Each structure stands twice: as structure tokens, then as C-alpha cells.
Amino acid sequence: MRLLRVGPPGAERPCALLADGTACDLSSVVPDLDHHTLGAASLERLSTAVAGGTLPTVDLTGQRIGPPVARPGKVVCIGLNYRDHARETGAGIPAEPIVFLKDPWTVVGPNDAVPIPRDSSSTDFEAELAVVIGSTARYLRTPADAAEHIAGYALSHDVSEREFQLERGGGQWDKGKSCEGFNPLGPWLVTPDEFDPSSARIRLWVNGVGRQDGNTDQMIFDVPTLVHHLSQFMVLHPGDVISTGTPAGVALGAPEPKPYLRAGDVVEAEIEGLGRMRQVFHQA
Numbered sequence: 001m002r003l004l005r006v007g008p009p010g011a012e013r014p015c016a017l018l019a020d021g022t023a024c025d026l027s028s029v030v031p032d033l034d035h036h037t038l039g040a041a042s043l044e045r046l047s048t049a050v051a052g053g054t055l056p057t058v059d060l061t062g063q064r065i066g067p068p069v070a071r072p073g074k075v076v077c078i079g080l081n082y083r084d085h086a087r088e089t090g091a092g093i094p095a096e097p098i099v100f101l102k103d104p105w106t107v108v109g110p111n112d113a114v115p116i117p118r119d120s121s122s123t124d125f126e127a128e129l130a131v132v133i134g135s136t137a138r139y140l141r142t143p144a145d146a147a148e149h150i151a152g153y154a155l156s157h158d159v160s161e162r163e164f165q166l167e168r169g170g171g172q173w174d175k176g177k178s179c180e181g182f183n184p185l186g187p188w189l190v191t192p193d194e195f196d197p198s199s200a201r202i203r204l205w206v207n208g209v210g211r212q213d214g215n216t217d218q219m220i221f222d223v224p225t226l227v228h229h230l231s232q233f234m235v236l237h238p239g240d241v242i243s244t245g246t247p248a249g250v251a252l253g254a255p256e257p258k259p260y261l262r263a264g265d266v267v268e269a270e271i272e273g274l275g276r277m278r279q280v281f282h283q284a
Contacts, residue, residue: 001047002188002275003033003152005066006058009109012066015058016050017188024055033189034070035239038134038151043191066109068154068189069132072241075102075183076230077128077158079173081245082218088253097221097229102158103178107241110186110277114159115284116263117179122162123261123281126246127204127212127269129197130156131223132189137236143224149236150227152191155274156243157184157204157267162252162260180284185241187275195273197223202247204269206259212269214247 005012006023014026014033029049030037049055079098080086086093108114116123134151158177165176197216204212221229226244230236251258261267263283270276 001043001050001191001194003046003191004068004186004188005033005070006060006063007066008064009066012070013058016046018050023058023060024050025058026055028055032070033068035073035237038069038132038238040134043134043151064109065111065187067107067185068187069185069239069241072104072107072239073237075104075107075241075243076234077102077177077243078221078226078245081220082214082247083220084214084218084248085246085250085253088248088250093220097226099230099233100173100177102183102243106178106181106183107185108181108183110155110184110275112181112184112279114181114184114279114281116261116281117161117164118284120161120163121260122251122258124160124162124251125204125206125211125261125267126158126160126250127202127271128156128158128243128246129200129202129216129271130154130185131197131227131242131244133236133240133242134238136238137227137231140228140231143228146224146227147192150192151238152189153195153197153274154185154189155187155269155271155277156241157269157277157279158243158246159183184277184279186277190274200274201272202270204249204267206261206267207265211259212247212249214249218247219244
């Protein structure tokens with residue numbers, strides 16, 4: 001299934017995108033797509049209801065698409081998880097996943113406008129594969145155990161302010177990662193039966209110019225490894241989002257003058273099978 005949430009912020013309705021491009025309203029089956037409704041039993045109910053063909057249709061024309069998960073409990077991010085991205089930033093290949101947390105209030109819709117922070121000089125772009133947790137995962141025994149805890153996958157944009165992150169971070173990255181609107185997510189949550197995270201093309205454009213073009217098969221640590229690893233250090237709860245890192249092509253790794261984002265810039269990103277997003281950046 002391709003699940004999405006439609007409507008203004010705070011008043012989105014859960015929907016499913018159908019094969020013909022139309023959508024149906026899931027409100028009669030679940031109140032929202034959140035930590036209560038992403039488990040296997042709920043997803044099975046949704047699948048059965050969609051297959052029944054009796055749910056009311058939704059006209060998506062002109063409608064805002066919200067993030068496909070209502071207010072994640074936490075957003076866990078993985079740094080330097082593509083070999084080419086590690087090389088372009090001058091970093092070594094990490095021996096184990098580099099982990100940082102992002103304020104879950106940064107999560108916005110895939111096409112929502114994003115403010116460039118005040119005093120920002122280095123707002124950067126990072127297209128990423130996101131994993132959405134469907135059931136509680138703690139101390140998983142092996143990476144093979146991860147699959148049963150995954151509700152689905154989505155496209156994520158891990159916007160970063162590099163000066164805040166690297167020069168003013170005080171030894172951690174939160175200042176450069178948790179600015180307002182810094183995590184567009186969506187447009188869909190795609191269930192594991194319809195998406196293979198091991199090999200999917202991931203691309204990003206700024207003002208129509210291609211900046212990132214990679215593939216998830218270049219990850220240093222794959223999805224099962226990441227979920228297993230994180231479960232050793234924190235409890236992963238339903239609705240939590242894991243952003244799995246970005247391929248090469250970010251502004252930080254470019255030669256001078258680095259193409260950091262400015263007011264009016266338009267960023268588009270896409271992962272095969274997970275849809276496309278678009279944000280216009282403006283000055284806060």
C-alpha cells in the first residue's frame with residue numbers, strides 16, 4: 001500500500017493511493033496514521049478495506065499532502081552512511097553507524113515551504129531513505145529480526161545548517177539539524193511488500209539542476225543492520241522514523257563557491273517507488 005495523509009496541518013485525513021492514481025479515505029478504518037495504527041494488524045485491516053473497494057474516494061487536486069506519519073515520537077538519523085558521501089566530506093568510513101537525533105517537530109509535509117534560519121549561511125540539502133517503525137523493537141537478536149518491526153518506507157529530506165552543525169554545535173549536531181521545517185517527509189508511506197530498500201535510485205535537484213544521484217545499494221550499513229543496531233541502544237517505538245543517510249552531492253562536499261540554499265530556491269527529491277517531493281525555501 002501507499003499510505004498518505006491529506007489536508008491542512010493538524011487536520012490531515014489518512015488515505016491510500018490507488019493504482020490508478022486516485023485515493024480513498026481511510027478515516028472509517030483508522031483515525032490517523034500514527035503510533036497507534038502502524039502495527040501489522042492495523043495495516044492488514046487497511047489493506048483489506050482498500051481491497052474491498054467501498055471506501056469513499058478523495059480528490060487530491062489542490063490538496064496539501066502532509067507527512068505520512070502523524071508526529072513521530074523521535075527521528076533517528078544516520079550520518080555518513082554512503083561511501084561516496086563520506087569521501088566528499090573528507091571523513092573516513094565509519095566502523096559502526098553514526099547516530100544523531102532530530103527534533104520530531106521538524107517533520108513537515110513533502111511540499112511544504114521550508115524557512116532558512118535567521119543568520120544561516122550554509123543551509124544544505126540531503127535526500128534520504130526513511131524507515132518507519134511499526135512495532136516496538138528492543139534488543140533485536142539479529143538484523144534478520146528487523147523486518148517484522150518495519151511499517152514501511154518514505155522519502156525524507158534531512159535539511160541541515162552546516163555552520164550551526166559543525167562550527168557552533170559544541171560537539172554535537174542538533175543545532176544544525178533541528179531548525180524549523182528541516183525534515184520534509186513523504187509523500188507516501190509505502191509498505192514493505194511494495195518496496196525493496198536494498199536497491200533504489202535516490203535523486204535531488206536544486207532549481208532544476210541535478211545535485212544528488214545515488215542508490216541505496218551504496219549504503220555502508222543497510223536497513224536491517226541499522227534497525228538491529230539502534231535497538232541495542234534505544235527502544236524503537238511505532239511511528240519512529242529512521243533516516244538512513246544521504247548519497248554524495250550535498251553542498252558541503254562541493255567545491256567553492258558551495259551551492260548552499262538561498263531564499264527562493266526550489267528543491268525536488270525522489271526515490272524510485274517512494275514518490276517525489278518539492279520545497280520552496282524562504283527566509284525565516
